[in-house]
Amino acid sequence: MDNLDEALPAEVVHPLKLTSLKDIKDAYxxxxxxxxxxxxxxxxxxxxxxxLEARLSQLARLVxxxxxxxADAKQLENTISFTHQLANNVSAKVRQLDLAKSRVxxxxxxxxxxxxxxGCSGGVATALAQEDYExxxxxxxxxxxxxxxxxxxxxxxxxxxxxxETWFDRLRQAERELSATITRKFDDAVKREDLASVDxxxxxxxxxNKHEExxxxxxxxxxxxxxxxxxxxxxxxxxxxxxxxxxxxxxxDTITLLFEGIARTVEVRQPIIETYYGPGHLSLVLEMLQRxxxxxxxxxxxxxxxxxxxxxxxSAVRDALRFSGSKETRVDLPDPRDLDxxxxxxxxxxxxxxxxxxxxxxxxxxDFEASIPDKIERDKHEAAFEAKLSHTQLICDMAVxxxxxxxxxxxxxxxxxxxxxxMDTVEEIAKTSSLxxxxxxxxxxxxxxxxxxxxxxxxxxxxxxxxxxxETQLAGGFNQTLxxxxxxQGYLDFNQAYTVLxxxxxxxxxxxxxxxxxxxxxxxxxxxxxxxxxxETSMHHVRRLHQTLEDNISSAMVGLTxxxxxxxxxxxxxxxxxxxxxxxxxxxxxxxxRATAVKPRVKPWVDIFTTTSHDIKEEEFAxxxxxxxxxxxxxxxxxxxxxxxxxxxxxxNYKSLVSVLVAEVAAQLEKAVMKTTFxxxxxxxxxxxxxxxxxxxxxxxEWGVREQLTRLTQMATLLNLENLGEVSEYSSxxxxxxxxxxxxxxxxxxxxxxxxEIKKLKL
Amino acid sequence: MEDYKFLFKVVLIGNAGVGKTCxxxxxxxxxxxxxxxxxxxxxxxxxxxxxxxxxxxLQIWDTAxxxxxxxxxxxxYRSAHALILVYxxxxxxxxxxxxxxxxxxxxxxxxxxxxxxxxxKTDREDRELPTHVGEEFAHRHNMYFIExxxxxxxxxxxxxIEIAKELTxxxxxxxxxxxxxxxxxxxxxxxxxxLPPTRxxxxxxxxxxxxxxxxxx
Numbered sequence: 001m002d003n004l005d006e007a008l009p010a011e012v013v014h015p016l017k018l019t020s021l022k023d024i025k026d027a028y029x030x031x032x033x034x035x036x037x038x039x040x041x042x043x044x045x046x047x048x049x050x051x052l053e054a055r056l057s058q059l060a061r062l063v064x065x066x067x068x069x070x071a072d073a074k075q076l077e078n079t080i081s082f083t084h085q086l087a088n089n090v091s092a093k094v095r096q097l098d099l100a101k102s103r104v105x106x107x108x109x110x111x112x113x114x115x116x117x118x119g120c121s122g123g124v125a126t127a128l129a130q131e132d133y134e135x136x137x138x139x140x141x142x143x144x145x146x147x148x149x150x151x152x153x154x155x156x157x158x159x160x161x162x163x164x165e166t167w168f169d170r171l172r173q174a175e176r177e178l179s180a181t182i183t184r185k186f187d188d189a190v191k192r193e194d195l196a197s198v199d200x201x202x203x204x205x206x207x208x209n210k211h212e213e214x215x216x217x218x219x220x221x222x223x224x225x226x227x228x229x230x231x232x233x234x235x236x237x238x239x240x241x242x243x244x245x246x247x248x249x250x251x252x253d254t255i256t257l258l259f260e261g262i263a264r265t266v267e268v269r270q271p272i273i274e275t276y277y278g279p280g281h282l283s284l285v286l287e288m289l290q291r292x293x294x295x296x297x298x299x300x301x302x303x304x305x306x307x308x309x310x311x312x313x314x315s316a317v318r319d320a321l322r323f324s325g326s327k328e329t330r331v332d333l334p335d336p337r338d339l340d341x342x343x344x345x346x347x348x349x350x351x352x353x354x355x356x357x358x359x360x361x362x363x364x365x366x367d368f369e370a371s372i373p374d375k376i377e378r379d380k381h382e383a384a385f386e387a388k389l390s391h392t393q394l395i396c397d398m399a400v401x402x403x404x405x406x407x408x409x410x411x412x413x414x415x416x417x418x419x420x421x422x423m424d425t426v427e428e429i430a431k432t433s434s435l436x437x438x439x440x441x442x443x444x445x446x447x448x449x450x451x452x453x454x455x456x457x458x459x460x461x462x463x464x465x466x467x468x469x470x471e472t473q474l475a476g477g478f479n480q481t482l483x484x485x486x487x488x489q490g491y492l493d494f495n496q497a498y499t500v501l502x503x504x505x506x507x508x509x510x511x512x513x514x515x516x517x518x519x520x521x522x523x524x525x526x527x528x529x530x531x532x533x534x535x536e537t538s539m540h541h542v543r544r545l546h547q548t549l550e551d552n553i554s555s556a557m558v559g560l561t562x563x564x565x566x567x568x569x570x571x572x573x574x575x576x577x578x579x580x581x582x583x584x585x586x587x588x589x590x591x592x593x594r595a596t597a598v599k600p601r602v603k604p605w606v607d608i609f610t611t612t613s614h615d616i617k618e619e620e621f622a623x624x625x626x627x628x629x630x631x632x633x634x635x636x637x638x639x640x641x642x643x644x645x646x647x648x649x650x651x652x653n654y655k656s657l658v659s660v661l662v663a664e665v666a667a668q669l670e671k672a673v674m675k676t677t678f679x680x681x682x683x684x685x686x687x688x689x690x691x692x693x694x695x696x697x698x699x700x701x702e703w704g705v706r707e708q709l710t711r712l713t714q715m716a717t718l719l720n721l722e723n724l725g726e727v728s729e730y731s732s733x734x735x736x737x738x739x740x741x742x743x744x745x746x747x748x749x750x751x752x753x754x755x756x757e758i759k760k761l762k763l
Numbered sequence: 764m765e766d767y768k769f770l771f772k773v774v775l776i777g778n779a780g781v782g783k784t785c786x787x788x789x790x791x792x793x794x795x796x797x798x799x800x801x802x803x804x805x806x807x808x809x810x811x812x813x814x815x816x817x818x819x820x821l822q823i824w825d826t827a828x829x830x831x832x833x834x835x836x837x838x839x840y841r842s843a844h845a846l847i848l849v850y851x852x853x854x855x856x857x858x859x860x861x862x863x864x865x866x867x868x869x870x871x872x873x874x875x876x877x878x879x880x881x882x883x884k885t886d887r888e889d890r891e892l893p894t895h896v897g898e899e900f901a902h903r904h905n906m907y908f909i910e911x912x913x914x915x916x917x918x919x920x921x922x923x924i925e926i927a928k929e930l931t932x933x934x935x936x937x938x939x940x941x942x943x944x945x946x947x948x949x950x951x952x953x954x955x956x957x958l959p960p961t962r963x964x965x966x967x968x969x970x971x972x973x974x975x976x977x978x979x980x
Contacts, residue, residue: 067880318833321868391800399803400831414940457835464838471841567807570822574842 072723104528113146114164121167124174133185133200134478136178143171144209166272179208183217203276211277212284218286222265223292230296233257234303234708248341251304252348258296261357262289281370283385286364294393297353301397304349308342314404317411339408347453353398354454359557360389402455408457409446410465411480415471416442416735421477424524431650439474440541447549456533459553463571470578474538475585481531482589486596487521532589533650538577539586546576557757576606590653596662601641602661605634606668609689610675614682615751621681624688629690634694636667642700655694658701659708665697666708673715683719690716711737724757731763767811767818771930773923776864777849778857779828784831785913786849787825790923795914802827804835806820812927819927832835833955840871844939852897852910865904875939877929879907880974882921886912 018024045052120139127136127297162559171460182204189197198221205214237254240247268291273281364385372378412757420438427434443466449461473611560568595672611631616624638661645657678686694709714737717730724747736743775783783804788794791808806825811818824843840846848864848880850857858893868878880901881945894910901908907925910916933939 321834396803402836403831403833406838410834410838455804457832460805461835464842468838468841563807567805568808570807597828758833 016304028459065703099198114448115388116142117146117164117171121170121174124171124178128174128177128181128323133182134747136174137182137204140171141209143175164333172218175208177310179210182208183213186217190224196755199272202272205279207693211281215273215277215281215284216288218269221268222285223288226261226265226289226292226296228252230299234300234427238303238307249345249348250301250754251307252345252352255297255300255304255349256352258293258300259352260291262299263356263359265289266360270363274370274706278371281369282367283381286360287388288386290360290389290392290394293395293687296402297394298397301349301370301401304345308345310404311344311437312340313339317407319412321407321414325684336419338413339412343405343408343412343449345451346401346408347458349452350398350405350458351400351452353394353739357395357426361386398455399457402453405455406450406458406461409450413462413465413469415440417544421473429647431530431648432537433530433534434535436541437447439469440538440545444548445543448552448576451549451552454557456557456560456567459557459572460567463549463575466579467571467574469577470538470542473618474576475535475581477533478535478538478582481527481584482535482585482592484524486528486529486592489522528589528592529648532593532653535582536584536590536650536652537562539582542579543584543611544574558596584655586656590656591659594664598641598657598664600659601637602664602668604690605637606665606672608633609669610672614676614678614686616679616681616685618681623687624685625669628689628692631692634693636663640698653700657696662697662701663708665693666712669693669712670715671714673719674745674749676749678719679752680722680750683716683750684723687716687720714738715746718743718749721747724753727761727763745753769817769931769934770820770822771844771848771927772822772824772839772842772944773845773926774826774843774869775847775849776822776836776840776885777828777847777881778851778860781828781849781854782913783828783847783849783852784825786847786883786911786919787823788968789913789916789922791823793916795916799862801829805839807958810923812826812924814924814927814931817931819931821923821927823923836869837871840868840876840936842875843872844930845877845879846872847926848906849881849882849883850883850892850897851887852892853883853884853889855891858897858900861900868966870875876889877907877926877933878905879922879926881907882902882910883913885910885917915968 005684015027018027120143124136124139124143127133127139182201186198188194189201189559198218202214202218205211205217234253237250240250244250246253266286269285270282273285302453313334320333326666345482365382368378368381368385372381417439420435420442423438424433424435426432446464447466449457450458453459551574553568557568612629613620642654642658643663645654649657673686694706694713697709698706714734717734718727718738727747738746743763744758744761747753748755775787777783779801784799784806785795786808787808788796788857789808802825806828808823808825809818809820810823813819815845825834826839846868848861848868850861856948880897882894882897897910898908900906909918909925909930911921911922928963
């Protein structure tokens with residue numbers, strides 16, 4: 001069995017290499033195993049001998065059958081290769097047939113063309129003779145769709161070629177003739193104002209492949225109509241009496257008629273153009289119409305300038321704005337109230353133009369969408385149209401109008417404000433003066449008028465001018481008044497001072513009398529408080545104005561580009577930011593009030609604390625319980641001070657005053673405490689006082705204000721301790737607002753606490 | 764909310780046709796559009812630059828040079844952090860108008876505004892104004908000075924980057940917040956930078972020499 005040798009070559013080790021006994025034993029056992037396996041296989045083969053023999057004889061019987069199969073397979077192969085060849089031949093023939101068929105079709109078409117050609121050349125002549133231009137044009141259209149040279153080559157004989165050429169010649173001539181006739185008839189129709197004929201011949205141009213010429217002629221006709229209408233409208237506008245109903249906006253009306261006329265023309269003509277010329281021709285028409293629009297709008301605008309004396313008014317106002325510092329005013333300076341109507345008309349003109357331009361843009365983009373499927377290509381066309389549109393005379397004229405409008409509106413705003421300032425009064429019960437309401441009314445009016453003009457630049461400019469007005473005139477003006485200070489000297493008791501102030505104010509208002517020197521102080525006080533309230537109220541006004549204008553802009557100015565939106569947003573946020581400037585002014589006013597009206601008043605009250613001993617006996621403590629020498633007085637005084645300001649300050653300013661008053665009381669009392677000594681009962685008394693004061697101040701102030709009293713409360717806690725050991729107990733539950741060194745200083749105020757023990761405390 | 768440290772308003776002014784729009788386009792879009800039409804009203808563009816690792820947003824207002832739009836364009840002076848006054852180095856008249864422009868700035872802009880004089884179109888062969896003339900004018904009026912070419916993209920980037928740098932420094936030194944609270948201005952706060960209307964303090968910027976010396980390399 002030599003396959004056995006091969007099957008186990010690795011395991012059979014050369015006997016000479018077996019050097020150790022173990023190796024030899026291993027080799028022996030392996031050989032024994034092999035022998036057993038071989039024996040098993042041998043036994044199996046011998047056992048199956050009969051079966052194997054039967055199989056072999058079966059195989060021998062199969063051999064002839066296999067020969068038969070082989071012969072069959074060979075035959076099949078032959079058949080297949082034959083079929084393949086056949087199929088190849090057939091497909092070649094089919095291709096030939098296809099070619100032949102397409103040539104037949106082509107030939108048929110040429111035959112058809114030739115037949116039509118003959119028909120056309122005959123038909124055109126008769127149609128022309130009968131003035132049936134539609135049929136003639138249809139024939140020519142058919143002829144123009146043919147390929148001349150191909151048809152000439154089709155004919156084999158010279159005579160036939162000749163006749164084809166004559167047909168061609170005849171048709172070419174007919175085409176020229178027809179085109180000339182149509183052009184002439186169209187022009188005639190235009191001259192005769194025969195609308196039906198204009199339409200009739202307009203439809204024939206595309207049949208002669210003269211799309212552009214047809215459109216140009218037609219649009220020229222439309223332009224002439226527009227020119228005519230505008231001339232009529234202009235002359236009736238010029239002749240309109242100043243008393244007529246719409247005379248104050250007649251130029252805006254006239255330009256509106258122009259825009260509406262063009263829009264209507266487009267509306268009516270576009271479907272006709274699309275039907276007979278196909279989509280994609282609108283840009284040519286609109287460009288031509290726009291040129292006419294530019295010319296006509298220019299005429300209207302220059303008429304308007306002349307009649308409204310716009311240039312003179314603008315130049316007077318511009319000089320006035322430029323030399324606003326100088327005293328002499330030009331005599332020809334308009335009254336801002338008279339500008340109202342002019343401003344209204346200018347905004348209306350621009351608003352109408354914007355509306356018209358939006359219509360044109362919408363139409364052109366719809367037309368491009370219908371004719372150019374490729375997005376990139378379409379965008380390119382739209383951008384090109386937009387570039388042309390944005391540099392048209394109309395847009396330039398309107399930009400100049402917006403420029404003029406802005407100058408006048410700026411002047412209107414400033415002058416109206418000056419008037420409001422001159423007429424500034426304080427109503428008897430009002431906390432603010434009339435200026436604030438008036439100023440914001442004027443600003444709102446001006447900016448809203450700018451919004452009505454639909455001009456983004458106009459709105460932005462007016463927002464900027466409004467910001468300037470608020471920051472320089474309002475905030476700046478309030479600041480100036482507040483810098484003069486709040487006079488407190490002259491009266492020891494503020495209540496008394498207040499009564500005098502009220503009565504003198506009333507007498508001033510009622511009788512116009514001016515009292516002696518005290519009135520100067522009263523006037524100053526009044527002015528100070530009004531400025532303070534005005535400043536605070538202005539912040540509310542700014543916030544409300546911002547919201548209103550933002551809403552107005554979003555609803556009135558639709559379809560803005562991202563850039564325009566960003567411009568408006570930037571200017572709007574500048575308006576909102578003026579609250580910051582006003583806030584600083586108000587804050588300054590409150591600090592002035594603290595310095596002159598609060599600080600000097602608090603001082604004597606706290607002095608009572610300093611003069612009251614806190615190193616006291618049982619009897620004094622009991623006596624204080626019934627009749628507190630300090631806290632009661634303080635509360636009454638604070639109440640009196642606050643009470644006197646309630647009718648004088650706006651809610652927000654009053655809150656600020658309470659806050660500074662509480663801060664001042666806390667600060668001064670803290671200082672006073674540090675100068676006082678306490679025994680155990682004194683500490684208890686102080687704790688009682690602080691509780692009463694904190695309880696009272698919490699009632700009159702807002703939650704946040706109480707924070708300012710925490711330090712004082714904690715001082716009272718420290719001074720009210722039984723012994724120093726309690727400090728650590730409190731420390732576990734309290735976040736100290738006092739620094740460790742401050743705590744030690746406070747504890748040292750207790751006469752019965754020992755200094756070295758305080759030093760040892762862990763804080 | 765976009766991520767930026769400061770927002771500055773930069774306003775370009777100067778005669779019509781000196782190339783204000785081209786400077787802005789070059790800087791914001793890297794383009795030089797030939798045959799640029801006259802600007803109508805005010806154009807608006809934004810570019811964020813990085814100064815010392817901080818994002819600075821420049822809001823650039825490109826104004827029309829024509830007199831007719833003056834009321835619209837002047838309304839932007841007051842809130843501007845920087846004003847770029849541009850003239851054309853090949854056109855004496857545009858230089859001669861500079862005093863008029865300065866008067867406008869005096870009247871309408873904040874006294875704290877950063878003022879930069881720019882001589883544009885250095886690519887032109889027909890120069891009428893030598894560099895030192897512009898430089899002297901800038902020096903006399905306490906302005907920064909730089910010469911640029913929007914066409915050749917020369918010094919344009921530098922112009923705006925220097926402005927951003929200078930403004931960042933001014934904000935950090937508290938130049939703009941005399942009346943407002945002291946402290947670092949957050950991005951939202953930056954629009955609140957109040958430029959007080961009073962002009963009692965004349966700003967004391969170092970002058971032009973710094974820019975021009977490094978730009979003539």
